[in-house]
Amino acid sequence: MAMPATDTFATQAGNSYGPINSYATMAMAASGDACGLDIEAIRQHVPMRRCKHVAGQNIYHAGQPFHAIYLVHAGSYKICELADDGREQVSGFRMRGDLIGVESIGLKAYASDVIALEGSEAWELPYPAVLRACLHVPEMHARLTSALAAEIRSDRSWMLMLGTLAAERRVAAFLLDVASRYARLGYSAKHFILRMSRIDMASFLALKHETVSRALSHLHDMSYIDVQRREVRVLDVHGLRSMAGVGAALN
Amino acid sequence: MAMPATDTFATQAGNSYGPINSYATMAMAASGDACGLDIEAIRQHVPMRRCKHVAGQNIYHAGQPFHAIYLVHAGSYKICELADDGREQVSGFRMRGDLIGVESIGLKAYASDVIALEGSEAWELPYPAVLRACLHVPEMHARLTSALAAEIRSDRSWMLMLGTLAAERRVAAFLLDVASRYARLGYSAKHFILRMSRIDMASFLALKHETVSRALSHLHDMSYIDVQRREVRVLDVHGLRSMAGVGAALN
DNA sequence: TGATGCGCGTTACAAACCGTTACAAACCGT
DNA sequence: ACGGTTTGTAACGGTTTGTAACGCGCATCA
Numbered sequence: 001m002a003m004p005a006t007d008t009f010a011t012q013a014g015n016s017y018g019p020i021n022s023y024a025t026m027a028m029a030a031s032g033d034a035c036g037l038d039i040e041a042i043r044q045h046v047p048m049r050r051c052k053h054v055a056g057q058n059i060y061h062a063g064q065p066f067h068a069i070y071l072v073h074a075g076s077y078k079i080c081e082l083a084d085d086g087r088e089q090v091s092g093f094r095m096r097g098d099l100i101g102v103e104s105i106g107l108k109a110y111a112s113d114v115i116a117l118e119g120s121e122a123w124e125l126p127y128p129a130v131l132r133a134c135l136h137v138p139e140m141h142a143r144l145t146s147a148l149a150a151e152i153r154s155d156r157s158w159m160l161m162l163g164t165l166a167a168e169r170r171v172a173a174f175l176l177d178v179a180s181r182y183a184r185l186g187y188s189a190k191h192f193i194l195r196m197s198r199i200d201m202a203s204f205l206a207l208k209h210e211t212v213s214r215a216l217s218h219l220h221d222m223s224y225i226d227v228q229r230r231e232v233r234v235l236d237v238h239g240l241r242s243m244a245g246v247g248a249a250l251n
Numbered sequence: 252m253a254m255p256a257t258d259t260f261a262t263q264a265g266n267s268y269g270p271i272n273s274y275a276t277m278a279m280a281a282s283g284d285a286c287g288l289d290i291e292a293i294r295q296h297v298p299m300r301r302c303k304h305v306a307g308q309n310i311y312h313a314g315q316p317f318h319a320i321y322l323v324h325a326g327s328y329k330i331c332e333l334a335d336d337g338r339e340q341v342s343g344f345r346m347r348g349d350l351i352g353v354e355s356i357g358l359k360a361y362a363s364d365v366i367a368l369e370g371s372e373a374w375e376l377p378y379p380a381v382l383r384a385c386l387h388v389p390e391m392h393a394r395l396t397s398a399l400a401a402e403i404r405s406d407r408s409w410m411l412m413l414g415t416l417a418a419e420r421r422v423a424a425f426l427l428d429v430a431s432r433y434a435r436l437g438y439s440a441k442h443f444i445l446r447m448s449r450i451d452m453a454s455f456l457a458l459k460h461e462t463v464s465r466a467l468s469h470l471h472d473m474s475y476i477d478v479q480r481r482e483v484r485v486l487d488v489h490g491l492r493s494m495a496g497v498g499a500a501l502n
Numbered sequence: 503t504g505a506t507g508c509g510c511g512t513t514a515c516a517a518a519c520c521g522t523t524a525c526a527a528a529c530c531g532t
Numbered sequence: 533a534c535g536g537t538t539t540g541t542a543a544c545g546g547t548t549t550g551t552a553a554c555g556c557g558c559a560t561c562a
Contacts, residue, residue, distance in 0.1 A: 081411040085496050089414040091407045103404050106397030111404045134396075138386055145385075146357030148399035153354050153362045155406040160332040160340040162413055163457040167520070198539065206414040208521055213540055229529080229539070245336050418548065449511065459549060464512055480511065480556090 045133035069101040075120025171215040173244035296384035326371025424495035
């Protein structure tokens with residue numbers, strides 16, 4: 001039982017010390033994608049256009065009927081679930097290569113609210129064209145289906161995390177997840193900038209932002225990380241992992 | 252703001268006082284399904300066989316490669332997420348008309364563990380046949396895709412519930428969800444038998460089983476419900492709803 | 503038949519964790 | 533420099549958990 005899959009990003013050490021991801025470098029990642037969707041291949045079947053983006057606004061305009069899904073090109077987006085009575089829950093963050101809006105397939109309106117964090121851009125894929133491509137190109141069908149299935153699996157592993165880990169462990173697991181996502185995109189997994197506020201992190205982790213602050217401070221005190229506002233340096237991956245429970249959540 | 256969608260099952264009052272769902276009556280529901288999947292229509296494209304079922308055993312046999320998805324015919328199944336370190340989280344319950352296993356599409360192994368609760372049966376749909384049908388029958392493609400999308404939306408509303416509601420409210424929301432599921436199948440929404448243990452409920456709601464017990468007792472004290480072990484009578488739907496937050500989670 | 507063991511459910515009490523509240527410091531744009 | 537927003541820190545209090553005890557139903561077995 002000696003640490004299976006213990007090196008989600010330690011094996012990628014080559015790029016673990018790559019450039020810190022800043023808003024600038026985020027926009028120029030390699031175009032090959034780690035998330036199963038190759039932009040060039042899709043473009044052969046579905047007309048895509050780059051989404052003009054205004055920081056802090058929904059990429060889905062409120063009240064508009066559902067007409068497209070989005071493929072994140074740069075930056076990141078937060079996905080929010082809204083209740084009738086005003087409650088709000090961040091259900092995830094999407095980065096380059098992730099799809100946004102697939103859960104609205106089959107609906108007349110959007111299932112969730114999507115908010116672009118600073119400096120984000122996405123490709124807009126008209127939904128009718130996507131459907132047509134799925135029916136005529138088996139490969140597209142397989143891609144969309146496994147993208148949906150992957151979305152479910154990812155949500156489930158967060159349910160596992162939220163249901164079984166205490167506050168501090170959730171924060172550790174979250175940091176490891178962010179790190180491995182950056183690593184997959186070719187950025188450093190040991191030094192990165194969180195693109196979301198403490199409040200967004202807290203909502204996603206089902207905590208209060210003060211609790212997130214305390215947890216981060218404590219992880220800092222234990223020398224697992226070095227954190228200053230949104231800048232994070234991972235000092236002890238092993239320690240973080242044991243804190244999060246080996247293989248906690250994530251992928 | 253006067254109570255939108257306030258009558259998820261109050262409008263179906265005609266069947267709200269139908270027969271109590273016992274293990275016997277559960278097996279003979281009408282064959283028309285409320286969940287978007289019509290068994291007879293599917294059978295035209297995909298060979299199905301009734302799954303022999305042994306209470307308490309996985310319907311996915313451990314170690315076997317992924318080869319089918321399942322359509323629940325009777326009873327209910329619980330879906331479990333497992334972590335490497337032994338943590339376990341119930342991520343949902345599936346009833347008649349629900350699909351099981353769609354999240355494993357595209358994988359060599361199963362994403363979650365599935366455990367049949369007492370008296371449950373399912374239709375087995377061989378996965379290759381399902382895929383073939385999706386490519387040749389547009390309607391099948393739409394059905395599978397929206398089943399996957401619905402799965403995502405359902406998971407997300409539970410994240411909303413877990414992230415924003417306190418313990419007692421979660422329990423109330425859970426009861427309302429169970430009630431509306433029974434109503435959709437034509438059973439009473441005001442008098443039903445919970446098919447899962449307190450421990451399973453607790454895991455699903457990210458609580459401890461004692462907390463679930465206390466919450467149920469308190470709902471009983473407030474005369475919202477009448478509960479005796481697994482038998483539940485809903486006495487005050489309105490009260491339950493305000494407890495859960497109007498329109499909380501569900502569906 | 504009655505005894506025993508086991509899992510499930512309920513309740514009480516104490517302890518721990520996290521949320522609440524409040525305030526101060528750092529950062530940002532103007 | 534200014535005000536507003538975000539983040540950090542601390543003390544307090546409440547909700548949830550942990551622990552333990554007990555009742556109940558059911559299966560096993562003498």
